Structure formats: C-alpha cells, structure tokens
Amino acid sequence: MKKCHITFQLNGSLREILVDPNQTLVRMLREDLGLTGTKNGCGEGDCGSCTVLLDDEPINSCLVLAAQVDGHKVTTIEGLADGDKLHPLQTSFIENGAIQCGFCTPGMILSAKALLEQQPNPSELDIRTAISGNLCRCTGYQKIVESIKAAANNCQGES
Amino acid sequence: MIMQKFDYQAPADLKEACQIMANYGDKAKLLAGGTDLLIALKKNRISPSQVVALDQVDEIKGLWSDDDGIYLGARTTAAEIADSDFGAAGQALAEAAAQVGSPLVRNLATVGGNLVTAMPAADMAPPLLVMQAGVVLEKLGDNREIALDDFFVGPGEQVMLPEEIMSLIFLPELPSGSGSAFEKLGVRKALERSIVSVAALITLADDGKTIQEARIALGAVAPTPMLAATAGAGLCGKKATKKNFSAAAKTTAQEARPRGLRTSAVYSRLMVEQLTMRALTRAYAAASR
Ligand SMILES: Cc1cc2nc3c(=O)[nH]c(=O)nc-3n(C[C@H](O)[C@H](O)[C@H](O)COP(=O)(O)OP(=O)(O)OC[C@H]3O[C@@H](n4cnc5c(N)ncnc54)[C@H](O)[C@@H]3O)c2cc1C
Ligand code: FES
Ligand code: FES
Numbered sequence: 001m002k003k004c005h006i007t008f009q010l011n012g013s014l015r016e017i018l019v020d021p022n023q024t025l026v027r028m029l030r031e032d033l034g035l036t037g038t039k040n041g042c043g044e045g046d047c048g049s050c051t052v053l054l055d056d057e058p059i060n061s062c063l064v065l066a067a068q069v070d071g072h073k074v075t076t077i078e079g080l081a082d083g084d085k086l087h088p089l090q091t092s093f094i095e096n097g098a099i100q101c102g103f104c105t106p107g108m109i110l111s112a113k114a115l116l117e118q119q120p121n122p123s124e125l126d127i128r129t130a131i132s133g134n135l136c137r138c139t140g141y142q143k144i145v146e147s148i149k150a151a152a153n154n155c156q157g158e159s
Numbered sequence: 160m161i162m163q164k165f166d167y168q169a170p171a172d173l174k175e176a177c178q179i180m181a182n183y184g185d186k187a188k189l190l191a192g193g194t195d196l197l198i199a200l201k202k203n204r205i206s207p208s209q210v211v212a213l214d215q216v217d218e219i220k221g222l223w224s225d226d227d228g229i230y231l232g233a234r235t236t237a238a239e240i241a242d243s244d245f246g247a248a249g250q251a252l253a254e255a256a257a258q259v260g261s262p263l264v265r266n267l268a269t270v271g272g273n274l275v276t277a278m279p280a281a282d283m284a285p286p287l288l289v290m291q292a293g294v295v296l297e298k299l300g301d302n303r304e305i306a307l308d309d310f311f312v313g314p315g316e317q318v319m320l321p322e323e324i325m326s327l328i329f330l331p332e333l334p335s336g337s338g339s340a341f342e343k344l345g346v347r348k349a350l351e352r353s354i355v356s357v358a359a360l361i362t363l364a365d366d367g368k369t370i371q372e373a374r375i376a377l378g379a380v381a382p383t384p385m386l387a388a389t390a391g392a393g394l395c396g397k398k399a400t401k402k403n404f405s406a407a408a409k410t411t412a413q414e415a416r417p418r419g420l421r422t423s424a425v426y427s428r429l430m431v432e433q434l435t436m437r438a439l440t441r442a443y444a445a446a447s448r
Contacts, residue, residue, distance in 0.1 A: 130262055
C-alpha cells in the first residue's frame with residue numbers, strides 16, 4: 001500500500017502530509033493532525049458528526065478518503081474562530097443553550113455556516129433542511145434552529 | 160475505519176482512467192462521491208487492489224446541451240442536479256436529486272454512482288427512465304451508448320464490464336408540452352432510502368388536454384428501477400382526467416413487483432398507486448405550464 005503525498009489548504013494554511021490510501025478524511029484530521037473537533041460517529045453518512053467543509057460545501061468526512069482532498073480546501077470547526085474571538089454561530093449556540101453533550105455541535109455549526117453563506121436570511125424550513133444530515137440526540141433541535149436564526153439576524157445587523 | 164489495503168490512483172483525465180481500468184479490470188474500483196463505495200469498503204463487501212478516484216476527471220462533470228438534448232456528466236453531484244433547471248419536462252430529475260440522503264450526502268453523491276450501484280431504490284433512476292435517458296460507457300479505445308431501460312439487471316447489478324466507466328447520461332430533447340414529477344415515500348424526510356418512488360412524465364397534444372405520450376417509472380418496488388410500460392401506454396390518446404390517472408395508477412400498482420423486503424407487498428402496491436396518482440397530477444400541471 002503506497003502512501004499518498006497530499007497538499008491541501010486546512011483552515012487557511014497549506015498542509016503537506018503523507019497518508020495511507022485507506023485513511024478516511026475524518027481519521028486523518030483527528031489522528032494524524034490532532035484536530036479532534038471533528039467527531040467520528042457512525043462512519044456511514046448517517047449522523048453528520050464528521051461534517052467538514054470541502055471547498056466550502058458541507059460533506060461527511062467519514063465518506064471521503066484523505067487522499068481525495070489533495071489540492072482542495074478543508075475547513076473544520078477549529079477554523080472558525082478568529083484567534084480568541086468565536087464565530088457568531090459559535091457564540092449564538094452557547095448563548096442560546098444549543099449545546100448539551102456537544103457531540104453534534106461542530107457538524108451543526110458547519111452545516112449552518114454553509115447555509116448562511118448561501119442564504120444570509122434563511123427561513124425556518126431552510127434551516128431545518130440544511131441541518132437535516134446532522135443528528136442530535138440531546139437538544140430536540142429547537143434551540144439549535146433558534147441559534148442559527150439568531151446568528152443570521154446578528155450577522156444581518158452587522159452588515 | 161477501512162481495514163482493507165489498496166492503492167489509490169487519481170487519473171488526470173478520462174483516457175488515463177480508461178487505461179488504468181484496462182490494466183486492472185475487476186481488481187480496480189472507481190471512486191466518484193464515495194457514498195456507496197466507502198461503505199462497501201468499510202463493510203468488506205468488496206476488496207479492490209486499486210481505488211481509482213475520478214475527482215480530477217472533469218470531462219465527465221457538469222451539464223451541457225445541444226439541439227439533440229442535454230448531456231449530464233456522470234460525476235455531476237445530486238446537489239448540482241437539484242440546483243439545475245431541466246425545464247418542466249425534466250423537473251422530476253431535479254426533484255429526485257433534491258431528496259437523496261441529506262445535504263451532506265448530496266454534495267458528494269454523483270448521478271453516475273447512483274446508477275452504477277444499481278440499488279432498486281436509486282432515486283435518480285425513475286426520472287431518468289421516464290426521460291428515456293441513455294448512458295455512455297467508455298473503455299480504452301471504445302465506447303457504447305445504451306438505453307437506461309436496458310442497463311439494470313438485478314439488485315446491485317447492471318450490464319457494465321469491470322473496465323468500463325460511465326461518462327455521460329444523455330437526455331433526449333422532449334417535445335414541448337412535456338412535464339414530469341417525482342414522488343418518494345420514506346419513513347422520514349431526510350437520510351432515508353425510498354420505500355417507494357415514482358416518476359411520471361406526460362406530453363400533451365396541442366389541445367392541451369389529450370395525452371400524446373406518458374411514461375411512469377418506479378423505484379424500490381422491483382429488483383431494479385423499472386418502467387411501468389402498460390400503464391404509461393394506456394394513457395396515450397386519452398384525456399388528462401382524474402379518472403384516467405386513477406386507472407393508470409391502479410395498473411401501475413399491478414405492474415410493480417415488490418419483494419416484500421422492507422414493507423409488505425400489499426402496502427408497497429397501495430403506496431405505488433397513491434404516489435403514481437400524485438406524480439401524474441403534478442406532471443400534468445407541469446406539462447400545462
Ligand atoms: C446516508 C446516506 C443516505 C443515502 N440516501 C440515498 C437516497 O435517499 N437515495 C438514493 O438514491 N441513494 C442514497 N444513498 C446512496 C448513495 O448516496 C447514492 O447511490 C449515490 O448517488 C452514489 O454515488 P457516489 O458518487 O457516491 O458513488 P460511489 O460510492 O463513488 O460509487 C458507487 C459505485 O459506482 C461505481 N461508479 C461511480 N461512478 C462511476 C462511473 N462514472 N463509472 C463507472 N462506475 C462508477 C463505483 O465504482 C461504485 O461501485 C445514500 C447514501 C448514504 C451514505
Ligand atoms: S461519522 Fe460521518 S456521518 Fe456519522
Ligand atoms: S448536543 Fe448532544 S448530540 Fe447534540
């Protein structure tokens with residue numbers, strides 16, 4: 001099994017790494033690069049806890065080989081804060097009580113980020129559709145939806 | 160986690176991909192969106208020595224058209240198809256693509272992968288069947304086009320040779336006055352394989368009332384996605400009325416061949432009838448626009 005030499009943009013900086021061909025993106029992020037914000041849940045595309053942005057689109061990183069991100073751009077939850085300043089969605093999730101155990105949170109926030117970039121003023125249905133690939137076993141979703149709505153309103157207020 | 164060991168290749172274009180497939184044959188597996196393939200690898204259902212990623216083969220991604228019809232690259236994702244405008248005649252395809260898995264899955268899943276996997280429940284198959292799609296299969300120095308209706312063989316089986324690559328799906332130009340619609344039943348709205356899916360296409364004659372042509376296709380209720388040919392043909396020359404649609408829906412339910420695996424065969428047929436009625440009604444509305 002020949003290792004793959006890949007170069008890609010991770011959270012804004014260029015990374016070069018040797019990976020095994022059978023390594024998945026989620027495991028490379030967590031195990032080879034130590035970015036454990038991305039969670040490894042079902043491994044089958046069903047739970048969304050492994051959500052990352054690949055070229056700004058949210059995807060299941062358990063269904064992508066690490067080698068496939070060669071030449072591409074990957075954003076994980078660690079890439080959202082600006083130094084000590086949290087991303088508005090992160091702040092909103094905290095303030096609105098949308099985090100209980102937190103396992104789904106990185107994925108939820110990344111799916112929401114992709115939505116708000118395409119649709120700064122989403123309806124409740126838009127929000128629920130955007131997070132429909134992200135399961136939460138704790139919150140019942142209501143506070144997550146409210147947090148995303150609130151973050152959208154805040155961002156609108158700023159611009 | 161993937162326990163299996165394999166080498167990874169990412170050919171730069173279709174020709175190089177065909178070359179690799181010619182060299183390795185059934186020892187190689189193509190990787191498009193990976194939403195089926197990675198799971199098959201994780202579950203040890205397949206054990207290729209080579210995984211050949213199509214990521215860089217841009218010739219087979221995207222949509223373009225000429226006087227004959229629309230060409231859909233096999234690597235086009237469900238998300239891209241859901242966001243594309245296929246007109247009233249192709250509306251069923253965009254609707255089906257919008258219901259595949261979840262937004263996360265749709266950003267990966269390709270139409271080529273959906274067809275090649277050949278699940279009976281493949282959501283993009285019924286709309287493509289009613290649109291009379293053809294698929295182009297390439298191998299080194301050769302290619303062939305076959306009708307999608309002749310493509311599927313059984314659950315997980317189609318007519319492709321191990322070294323063949325699906326490059327394009329061709330959608331012939333449909334007559335004006337055509338409209339289509341897709342209906343899917345799952346236990347919930349997202350992340351759900353279809354229990355029953357139905358696509359319908361209606362072409363109206365110039366009077367806007369007489370059905371010139373109609374086709375109905377089903378997913379998840381037979382060993383392969385299938386056309387309900389008798390029901391479709393039965394509508395030709397008839398008026399687009401609720402009564403005629405209802406009779407066609409009944410015939411469609413009889414044509415379905417549910418295996419009673421996920422739900423009872425009786426329930427499947429009942430749902431085929433309901434969904435066909437809805438699909439015909441919406442296809443007619445689209446055709447009248
Ligand atoms: C959580 C989840 C939910 C899902 N929900 C749905 C759903 O609602 N409806 C539905 O229809 N499907 C669903 N699927 C199944 C899957 O997403 C689709 O079948 C998808 O379209 C497969 O495409 P892919 O590009 O990911 O294929 P891949 O996994 O890359 O490939 C699938 C197979 O096709 C072969 N292949 C791929 N492209 C080509 C090509 N161009 N030429 C030759 N061979 C090729 C591969 O070798 C492999 O054998 C779901 C999957 C997951 C994980
Ligand atoms: S771990 Fe990827 S979807 Fe569950
Ligand atoms: S907060 Fe626990 S899974 Fe969502």
